[in-house]
Amino acid sequence: MAISFIKIFLLLLIIFPLDLSFARFCLTTDLQVHIINKLPDQSLLPLQIHCESRDDDLGNHNLAINEDYNWQFCEAFYENTLYFCRFRWGIKYKRIDVFNDAYTCLDGLTVPNLLNYCKWEVRSDGFYLEQYDSTTGTYFMTLIYKWR
Template identity: 40%
Template sequence: MNAQVVYIYNGIKDPITVHVQSRDDDLGNQTLALNENKNWGFCELISFKTLFYAHFYWNSRTAFFDVYDAQTSLQYCQKWKMVRVRECFWLVREDGFYLGKHLNPFPEGWTKLYDW
């Protein structure tokens, strides 16, 4: 198993609410102010079938999508290294949702994956 941490940062001036779940875990609702983050760690299964999804709420807008799966993490998150936690960073902005390997200043290193 490999250790993994996923971060979701709010890049919107208004608060947003995030509700993260997997089949086995409900991490509940969390309201994030500008620049605050929700993060959680877990061990990726040998089968690479770990899946977390999230509901996002911002004023009257909502979005729902997978925030962690093996395929997306291999493409957009940090590479696996021995004895190091692998990290994925989501950035929520007014125009959509971005994923990156590092918490870089926007827009360097970020890839937009979803719209509101």
């Protein structure tokens, strides 16, 4: 009897192809990534960035001091969204993940992201992510990656 159910199921799959478009709804509300150039004011070198995911290439951008480059997206139910960026500042170069987890912005971090955005600041010593201190109820910037 179990074999006949399998045959019927396979026949239905052939007749009615599986449509997963219903699973393309948002798992969360719209998410945002913000990258802010916080390099020294006297720096004459532009901050060049190129961000992308598997589906979206956001292109090359030059950020002025204090400029905020940002985008928003919806994380689909069946996907694990990953956005990464390549940064160039003079002779310094770094490729980092800027989003891969809706709960903490980056997988492996323990501080939850209570907002719907991941805010990064690029500084002369590295890349800082905004996080929340539940004890004091304040937000602070944490060095996540160094330029090296």
